[in-house]
Amino acid sequence: MTGPAGSLIDRRTFLAGIVAAAVAAGCRGGDSGDAGRESGSDGSANGEAAASDLPPLPDNLPTSLFALGVASGDPLPDSVILWTRLVADPLTDGGGMPSAPVPVNWEVAIDEEFEDVVVQGATSAEPALAHSVHVDAGDLQPDTGYWYRFTVGDVTSPVGRTRTAPAADAAVDRLRFAFASCQDQQEGHWTAHEHLAAEDLDLVFFLGDYIYEDDPRTDAVRPGRTPEPVDLAGYRLRHGEYRSDPRLQAAHARFPWVCTPDDHEVDNNYAGLDEEPPQDGGSGSDPEAFRQRRAAAYQAYYEHLPLRVEPPSGGDAHIHRDLAWGALARFYVLDTRQHRTDQACARPSDIGAPCSDVADPARTILGEEQEAWLGDALAGSDATWNVLAQQVVMTRLALIPGTDDLFNLDQWDGYPASRQRVIDQLAGVTNPVVITGDIHLSGLGVVTRDGSDPTTAPVATELVGTSISSSFPAAFVDAIGAIASASPAIHYAEARHRGYVVVEVTPDELRADYRYVSTTAEPTAELSTGASWRVRAGDPVPQPA
């Protein structure tokens, strides 16, 4: 995974000159013949811990430290980010932890029993980052499955499974990934995560709304236990509440995840770093107070996910990045929230109305820097499939077929000039595909050469995944059906089901299976495949599988 220069963790910086800390003698190499390597490296993003830099084990450390589980993410051919956050009680301010750094050992093994450990090290979990750790575990073999765990004193974490990406430009026969989004805990049980964890996958993408910021509702399916977050302590509590769910923990522990936030990680329908606070309550009207709230939200997001990015500073979190799966696929992880112009017509309702400033070419959903980065990255790609992993719907949706009434100005329809610039970039690459969350429905669209005219030539296939648990307003289900049946760009739309999408990619074809759970009102559910579609290489128009 690479990104704009200087924006991501520079592994060389971390690896160079780092004394292998707490590396056990006899650490053995993997299958590739590097047995005998006796020094590991600690690429922790939370501190470059040489053995002499490690803090002492604090007195009176809780005996339960891994209440939020473990996770991995953002794999490269030779490394993966390993995550945990030390916390005894996620619903207590400070997590029940001492306000001191804590030494954490980590191990990566070929086998689940950890008899063949290939790399290990130590780092420091800092209270300034809520005792979270992000270890960049390097010196791994490409396209290889591993197991990992953490140890603090004599307390050992649950075991996670992960894998590395294939070598750059390697011929890859098959990639299986899932994508998901929108897990409002109050609106349902995460039955989908239980089934997601049982899938045969290489990778999971989570495309936003990992938490919801709403106040607890007593009439909810799962009433919230923490107040609406407005500061760092509050967002940590909310992430801790969400991450306490065993099904979510199981899905994280099973596969590496690639995550990008949307609006609810901060506040509903918020826009841009320099825009006014949303006017839906909770954020007040003071821009400086909202800036502080936003900074707290992004810091807590970083602290709770296995992101290969720098810790946010000053409220600016660098999210966009790319990831390659050999020569088969390249993913461009976008951030359509932090850098966007405010929504047109001041504030959109869920159903927007056309207004004169929508078409202003100065309006942007990616921001100038991200848009330029994406253009450069796409132009330099030799991948067979080029996938934008992002939040909001790019296919044009008209509320009233044949008119310009737009469905939702929070989505790419509210930024048509920005969308057109990206389409111009996509038109030059091989097999562009967009994967999307946000809208709580399953869909399949085609992004067309003129982004605002669905009768023009198809450029990219868009797969829209439904929510894990967030509801779709019942009053709009019929409207979605009408839009879908009237638009030549929309091939499938289904708003009644929650779930996720499994995508299998080969050099010749991309196949999408839309997985639906039978309920989110109960803790367990049946799983079914509600629809299956395929996209042949060279033809962005999908066909039923």
Ligand SMILES: [Fe+2]
């Ligand atoms: Fe959502």
